[in-house]
Amino acid sequence: MIVRNQGLVRKLAMTHSSQYVAQDDLIQQGNEGLIRAVEKFDPNMGNKFSTYARDWIKQTINRYVDEQHTIKVPEYLRNKIMRIRKAQNTYLQAMGKEATISVLASECEMSENEVETLLSIKPDAVSLNKSFGEGESDLENFIEDEKSLTPEDAAEETMVKEKLKSALEALSPDERVVIVRRYALDGKGKATLKEIGDDLGLSKEAVRLKEQRVLRKLQMSADLQHLSRIE
Known part of the structure; x- marks a missing residue:
């Protein structure tokens, strides 16, 4: 291997x-x-x-x-x-x-x-603490989140997301939008309930309830049990 x-x-x-x-x-x-x-x-x-x-x-x-x-x-x-x-x-x-x-x-x-x-000597390395303008805060948070996962957790989460993608086909268009954006399956970062609600013309509470309903459906699959811990 x-x-x-x-x-x-x-x-x-x-x-x-x-x-x-x-x-x-x-x-x-x-x-x-x-x-x-x-x-x-x-x-x-x-x-x-x-x-x-x-x-x-x-x-x-x-x-x-x-x-x-x-x-x-x-x-x-x-x-x-x-x-x-x-x-x-x-x-x-x-x-x-x-x-x-x-x-x-x-x-x-x-x-x-x-x-x-x-x-035992470490070579020269550039610092990751650079200024990236208006997006600086988001980038720093993203880097911290990526490094907070152990390799095993990261691998496990990648596999869960892959299985989740295959399960999306059974969802309605609105349900699919909620899950894709809430779990950043489109690679664009995790969206808030408000952001999704604004796009779909729904309240934050309506989006939250829709998300919970979809998760209950998906969690019936043993492969997707880890969804309950993704915030």
Whole structure:
């Protein structure tokens, strides 16, 4: 599974690639998330492994980027670190397991102590605390919400949303609008009862009651029990 999903790891790593975080570091972190997904995945749940693994990989990369400190690392040390990271990735893809310090030292022609020291150094990273104008507050809240989920919770929620989408076909147009917008299934962010009510010409209370009725319908499916905890 690890070798077969390297394309997914690289794709997600590229979304964070920049001059501040080496892509090899991101791929390494993504592979660590992939390994955890392999360990945690239960095929009996009836879900695709790629869907489950995506959130483990994404969350692991996000947390790595977030944890980086803005420190200055000399260029020659950065080159050495990147060489070690590349060796780690090459070994993992070929062998399906992580390389030991001894293996990395041999591959990179360094001492084991040097490899350990270099791997403990975090590369330069840009701060996420930037000004984004009028949308700043919403963006900050979105980032915090994304990172408050564990990879396992994020994967589980993704699968729940996928099953919810397939259940929408049985709903009326208004019911579908309420659920799609309340649970951000359109990718545009969670809408308030008032916003939905304004669009449908209904009061907040009418939208709330409609939402509750639809949820009761959907929660009859065992696959969608988690809807009751999404606020």
